Amino acid sequence: MIEIRNLKKVLNGKKVLDGIDLDVREGETLVIMGPSGTGKSVLIKHIVGLFDPDAGDILVDGLSVIRAGGREIGLIRSKISYVFQNSALFDSLTVAQNIRLGLDAELCDREPEECTRRVRESLTHVNLGPEVLGLLPAELSGGMQKRVAIARSIVGRRKYVLYDEPTTGLDPVNAAVVNDLIARLKEEIGLTSVVVTHDVESAFFLGDRIALLAEGKIQALGTPEDMKNSENPAVQRFLSGRSNLTMVA
Ligand SMILES: Nc1ncnc2c1ncn2[C@@H]1O[C@H](COP(=O)(O)OP(=O)(O)OP(=O)(O)O)[C@@H](O)[C@H]1O
Ligand SMILES: [Mg+2]
Incomplete structure (x- = not known):
């Protein structure tokens, strides 16, 4: 399990992460979605120690990424792979x-x-x-x-795979191939995954749970069904942005 606790990070004077609490449960696919530039990549880079937070902690199977010494950080990294954007x-x-x-x-x-x-x-x-x-x-x-x-x-x-925008920039056929692949790897190998995306269709297809990140905070967290039925204005804004895009397309 990965536990993110009260994570804070300011970059160039902007509160990119403003107290993030989020768990990744064993065996699940957790999708992090949110608008471009909102801190999704910065958040998952913290999990592998590519950023040091200003405050908060991240535990990977109980070991703190932030407080880990050389040997522990090696152990943590050996459990996680990262597919870059x-x-x-x-x-x-x-x-x-x-x-x-x-x-x-x-x-x-x-x-x-x-x-x-x-x-x-x-x-x-x-x-x-x-x-x-x-x-x-x-x-x-x-x-x-x-x-x-x-x-x-x-x-x-x-054990863990972090995918940063795995389908961005792909045509719809290749995007579907990659989405099917991520879903199949979960079934066949039992991977625990975090998928970062701003593609709502991928999020609903892949996610056991979906977290919406905006303005430095997790605005909503739930199953795809919860998100579809959510009356949270941040969720509705994000999802309605998608319907506008669909109409333009
Ligand atoms: N290495 C860095 N140094 C300074 N600022 C950074 C750095 N990396 C990201 N940022 C800033 O942090 C904010 C969040 O960036 P991030 O890349 O996490 O966004 P994102 O949600 O992944 O966006 P996208 O969907 O476009 O990939 C942005 O304002 C960005 O300019
Ligand atoms: Mg990104």
């Missing part, structure tokens, strides 16, 4: 080399064949074939790059 593959490395980065280097030195097997297995999970192993990221479509980034995040069989 822009896929963040290394341009000069092949697909196979990129995915291998998700594995323990010591394991690959000791048992190179096991590593190769795991790389191929994770590629199968994301519906890609071995023919892409030797390609460079630039030779893949955006949707394929996203899937390779997800393969890298699952290859080490970590």
